[in-house]
Amino acid sequence: MKLKSILVTASFTALPLFAQQQKQVYLDASKPIEERVEDALKRMTLEEKVAMTHAQSKFSSPGVPRLGIPENWMTDGPHGIRAEVLWDEWYGASWTNDSCIAFPALTALAATWNTDMAALYGKSIGEEARYRNKNVLLGPGVNIYRTPLNGRNFEYMGEDPFLASKMVVPYIREVQKNGVAACVKHYALNNQEIYRGHINVEVDDRALYEIYLPAFKAAVEEGHAWAIMGSYNQYKNEHCCHNQYLLNDILKGEWGFDGVVISDWGGVHDTKQAIFNGLDMEFGSWTNGMTWGKSNAYDYYYLADPYLELLKSGEVTDKELNDKVRRILRLVFRTNMAKDRPYGSFGTEEHALAGRTIAQEGIVLLQNRGNLLPVDPAKTKRILVVGENAVKRMTIGGGSSSLKAKYEISPLAGIEARVGSAANVMYMPGYASPAVAEQDKKGAKAEEKVIDFDKLRADAVNAAKEADVVFFVGGLNKNDGQDCEGNDRSSLGLPYGQDKLISELVKANPNTVVVLVTGNAVAMPWVKDVPSIVETWYSGTEAGNALASVLFGDVNPSGKLPFTFPVRLEDNGAHALGEHPGDSINVKYNEGVFVGYRWADKQKKSKPLFAFGHGLSYTTFAYGKVTADKKVMTADESITFSVTVKNTGSREGQEVVQLYISDKKSSLPRPVKELKGFSKVKLAAGEEKVVTFSITKDALSFFDDAKHQWVAEPGRFEALVGASSADIKSSVAFDLK
Structure with missing residues (x-):
């Protein structure tokens, strides 16, 4: 083996100078990534391309050793870097240097209502992942808290799409500064664990776009996430890891996502759907019982030998394959082949x-x-x-x-x-x-x-x-x-x-x-x-x-x-309307957009035990009256609201000032109010500050599923400022012209 290795090296160094220069274009980190991607792609064999689209172990996928392109190494999870596991097993590999810092669960991060904390979280966990030489962090999670019974809610950022959107963006950006891709999960509608592997979610487009997608959209368009993980469940009777509507139409189409779609472990169910419906990398699939347990079980994955056979027979072309590989190469060049990638730090x-x-x-x-x-x-x-x-x-x-x-x-x-x-x-x-x-x-x-x-x-x-x-x-x-x-x-x-x-x-x-x-x-x-x-x-x-x-x-x-x-389970919309966990085949989101406090606001006979946005302090705060810089705004303008907040207690404290918007008359049913701004302000005893919020018509819009577009209808609106969704201090009316 050593002799063979020496001979290969010798043949490479014997190449003419122009050939060496050509060969190194995709290795040159100073070149534009798209140029490097195309250069590498044209040098790869069909077998090498297919190999990159599926796992080779529990948490890795192959690179192209012949071209010097490294493997991809994934790690759970959203709250700390998972211990090393054996190549083909879930069990620990018994390393002595893989004990991580455990960070707070993402519910705790969301409860800070502080984007600086989200940035600190992303920076810290990104450094830990980088030190362990992982180039994909399987997190953060941004599925919406629909029911308090969901066993995985602790991994997510709460019930409100605006809050989750604002918190996820700095997390992603700071993780990726370490040359580690944030893989935002679980896309989409994974709001329960029972029956998660097959349950088909029936939800209207308004709720989909207004409640369940915004945090993913922010992750892509503002956070510029390099990876997205599909979810186990189904939507429109297609598994979400290969779902035409979610992956091709929305994620890659409407949002222009240029990263990699990674399956959840075992979330792939069909080779052709995986080829055509937007999946890029397959992990953890349980193939049939005859192949399970073989030493090369990964070759039996849906995007492995079955895909290669379809390509070689001419039943499918390499169009979709090349798109998948371009995205994977883009991931590699952004992460473990990036110029000046930092070294990270671990367990500090x-x-x-x-x-x-x-x-x-x-x-x-x-x-x-x-x-x-x-x-x-x-x-x-x-x-x-x-x-x-x-x-x-x-x-x-x-x-x-x-x-x-x-x-x-x-x-x-x-x-x-x-x-x-x-x-x-x-x-x-x-x-x-x-x-x-x-x-x-x-x-x-x-x-x-x-x-x-x-x-x-x-x-x-x-x-x-x-x-x-x-x-x-x-x-x-x-x-x-x-x-x-x-x-x-x-x-x-x-x-x-x-x-x-x-x-x-x-x-x-x-x-x-x-x-x-x-x-x-x-x-x-x-x-x-x-x-x-x-x-x-x-x-x-x-x-x-x-x-x-x-x-x-x-x-x-x-x-x-x-x-x-x-107070009671029946005070939650999903349970009040009887649709959790569904009938084991389908689950209907009958509450539509009325999730969390949006549902609670509609109830006249009951109040929450503790409202969304609620939290006390050892000091007290007094709010002035909120004012607006104009009474009428046009569709191409913004409007700014101001409110004075004073610490009236005897010690320093922080208050989260929350802005909600209420549409007073709409052609479609809308929530009583929706969160559209928040600011965490630190005040010494006796100190007061003016907190301002600026919004555009986007904050006034709803998704019209008949038109399949966001609509801001002219009319009267109200801005409400408070300490929680149930503790509104003052409001001011304005008109959209």
Whole structure:
């Protein structure tokens, strides 16, 4: 083998000078990418082209070694860089240097309502992916939060398309500065996990364009994402990984996407549809049982030998193949063959602190009656921490986002570290759940245990009677049927008897703080009894330190909810109209555009438990009256709204000022109001600032499915400014002429 290698090298160096120069055009990073793409494409054989369109291992696809074009290496996931796995297995490869920083889940990022945090997130995770020499990061996820039962909501950015659009763009841009492609997922309409592999979504074009596509469109047109991942489900009875309408007509047609469409793992079902309906790279397909298990199983993928046979027989031409390969080459030249590609960094203190900062800004203070929070440890001698989530590892489990974290600070550890010797901290589990096996360990099994809920609860309640303050840390976890890929929750309530435990704790000790670790809304039958409630999300490596900094007042909470917390499941549009999870074949989105707060605003007999955009602070803010710079705007103008916000409390804080637009008269039913602007403003005690928002007619438009275009109808509109969708401070009317 060595002799053969030497001979090949010798024959290359023996080429005439002009031939060497010709051969290196596509290798010259100073040349325009399109020129390099065409130069490389014409040098490739048919077999080399086909090979690039499908996987060669669990997370890689071939390059062209003969031409010096490297392989493509993908990595999960959206919250941290997955541990290395074996070539043909999902199990960990047992490396000793692949322990990552776990960043907060994307619900936590969305809850910051801060695009600077999105940029910091993208920069940090992009550097980690680059250091591990991955050139495609399988994330971020921007599927819309349609139902609080979706097991994968924790990976996404909430219920509002405007918020998700604004948060995803800086994330993508910063990831890609590292020479790593952001692969935005799951395109599209992947809003439930149950039946996800085949469920056909029936949704009208208005809802599709107004609710479910805007974040993907922003990712493409503003973020300039280099990759998009198709989803498992079907739309118009075609799987979304090879869907003519979504991929060819909209993504590549209307939006002009020039990147790569990558299948979700196992999301490909047909060779010809994969050829013609917009897919570029196939990963993870389960071929038929006869071929599964062979050493070269990847050659049996739909875009592998079956594709090559169709090409060689003349049944299909290379037109579609060349388009796929152009896109893959473009990906390669943008990433692992890019000029001056940085080296990245991995598992650093800088990244851990970035994750802590994001987590701190995303923590939401839901309720704080009597100002129980923040707690002063100097005046609190006996602290009781109750709840399994105070000690449970949340970086493992949950599906493809499961991580091998370098470390994870639990809420209990964060509390103990913060108070030090100032207070005595005691822990009681209170409840328990089945253990989760670590997914990177071959043959790992969850530890089975017998749980005596009555004793756990009784011990915790008795201990609560002697404490100065009780921190109950509960919520959901990454177990199957909770916040976990592959399945949905069965109900809105808390699992494992937590509701009864909370009710008894607060009876035993009124100074009880409920801390929720979730990626979804939950029911709170005890909400009127508990003085303080904190939503801390899945906050990653520095979770405990971030939480403790808020509980004890080192950080003033400033997070806002990126989705609505309903009182009952029936207060959610998808469930009120009876279409989740569908009949296992089809699911109808009968609520149309009325998702989240858009649905809640329509209800006259019920109000949300906690509204979209809600979040309290340890200080207070006063809003002036919103004003407009004109009373009438034309279609080619913008209009600017201004409002004064003052910190009327005694300490520095941040407020998220939200702008909603209401169309007072429309030819089609429209939501009462829609988010069209937000600004996170930091104010010292007593300080005031003027916050401004400028909008164009795009913010006034709706999608007319009959005309298949966006329409802004002349007439009266109203701009509403507030602290949440349910806390509007003032409004001003204006006309579109």
